[in-house]
Amino acid sequence: MPLLESRPELELVVWPEDRACDRSWLLENIPGATGVIVMLTDKVNPELLDKAGPSLRVVSTMSVGYEHVDLAAAAQRGLKVGYTPDVLTDAVADLSVMLALMAGRNGGIGVSLVQNGEWPNFSWAPFGFCGPQLSTTAASPTRKIGFLGFGRIAQATLARLVPFGITHCLYSSNPSSPPNHQRDTDLAKKYNLKAVSKVNVDELARESDVLFVLAPGGQGTYHVINEGLLRKMKKTSILVNASRGTLVDSDALAKALKEGWIWGAGLDVVEGEPNVTIDHPLVKEPRCVIVPHIASATLETRRDMATRAAQNLVAAILGGDMPAQVDLSA
Ligand code: GLV
Ligand code: GLV
Structure with missing residues (x-):
């Protein structure tokens, strides 16, 4: 130094x-x-x-x-x-987008398939390996991106997603911080979005195609993402956590992935890290992409x-x- x-x-x-x-x-x-x-x-x-x-x-x-x-x-x-x-805002935002793409597009499964020498046994198929597309298409023109926590990192992540054609930004943040309508209107205009809206966590869970957890950890944030909320999410949705592992109930998330309540998850942090071994319920979920707390790396x-x-x-x-x-x- x-x-x-x-x-x-x-x-x-x-x-x-x-x-x-x-x-x-x-x-x-x-x-x-x-x-x-x-x-x-x-x-x-x-x-x-x-x-x-x-x-x-x-x-x-x-x-x-x-x-x-x-x-x-x-x-x-x-x-x-x-x-x-x-x-570190940009580095964490970059990795958050990477996790969303990896989780949605079966990146983790694809990488391990090739590394395990299984490509020769894997046949290209019209609907093989398909996952939900982050960018909009003519036939699928709406994409709602949700943020739990809407600070610097969340807003930098939003900026990165604009070229994907996303249409709505929803967020939930500290209930004690008042809504900031002017900021939201300005952001919507700047990024040509239909809306940037503060919503409650239930609506955030119900509506988001990708839900980014980018809120500070600590008091009052333990297991904000729990079974009740995961059950409300879309079957094709992706959960990304690049904040603190304690915000997400790991057992509930593993169940959500196993039972198909959501599509996939991309995690930079896991509760109890670094003691996350191959026996961990989330590590066993193929649609859970986990990297070892390296978002700012x-x-x-x-x-x-x-x-x-x-x-x-x-x-x-x-x-x-x-x-x-x-x-x-x-
Ligand atoms: C959180 O601390 C942030 O920078 O968004
Ligand atoms: C990383 O998680 C940090 O808080 O800088």
């Missing part, structure tokens, strides 16, 4: 491996630290903060999500918390996230404003 190394006033202690930091190493090394950069795999809880002791002033997470940070405990200790929004974006995390840390230590600070008063 050149940005940190270039500051002789900072004494750095760096976990030497390119993988999640061992908890024991972190607990051993944090006492007396002024600031700490963490990843979403590091639980920042009272145990860790107490270990750090009163010298700690800032926690900087290299992630846009921060539900692994106990904000109340941080506020109580007068800490500043930084995160890395914006710089591009060379460009991870560099930008690391830089932002370092900038946040340095700014807070030197007493300035962080480029991206979590509001602890909320």
Whole structure:
């Protein structure tokens, strides 16, 4: 991290491996630290903060999500918390579209068929391997895209889908945030859509051809996508989750796929990750495409996230404003 190394006033202690930091190493090394950069795999809880002791002033997470940070405990200790929004928006939106296409077009099944050497046994057939088409056609001119959560990443995903000819954007978001009719009208006009509408989650489930879950995790979001909601979805619909695994009830989703309530799912995150093995009910579902929480994993974006995390840390230590600070008063 050149940005940190270039500051002789900072004494750095760096976990030497390119993988999640061992908890024991972190607990051993944090006492007396002024600031700490963490990843979403590091639980920042009272145990860790107490270990750090009163010298700690800032926690900087290299992630846009921060539900692994106990904000109340941080506020109580007068800490500043930084995160890395914006710089990963495009990378996550790109991968969300990839997951929608992979899930709809049997991408996962196709790749494993070829890798398992089964192509010679597979006959091209007029209706073989067909899945629902994301782009509109003359005979199928309507496509409704739904978003659970309508922040930066959701809106960047919407922008990517416009050239597919989508016609409607539906979204549900935090009930406490008021509808933004002007923004919605402006978006509909900008993208030449029939409508951009805020709806309740039942309508979102019923109407969406592809439902993207792109809401922050944390309080009040546990299993928002549950059996009741999955049963309301279209049989040809796709569910994509690139936010946090806890938003989706995995058992209900596995049942939905097995029994054909929905067509397919594309997941970047799964509840209980990384302990998702070949026995997991979702891994066993052929129409479930799962990648291991890599939505922001591009060379460009991870560099930008690391830089932002370092900038946040340095700014807070030197007493300035962080480029991206979590509001602890909320
Ligand atoms: C990734 O999931 C992040 O929160 O940055
Ligand atoms: C979520 O944090 C987003 O950037 O949409």
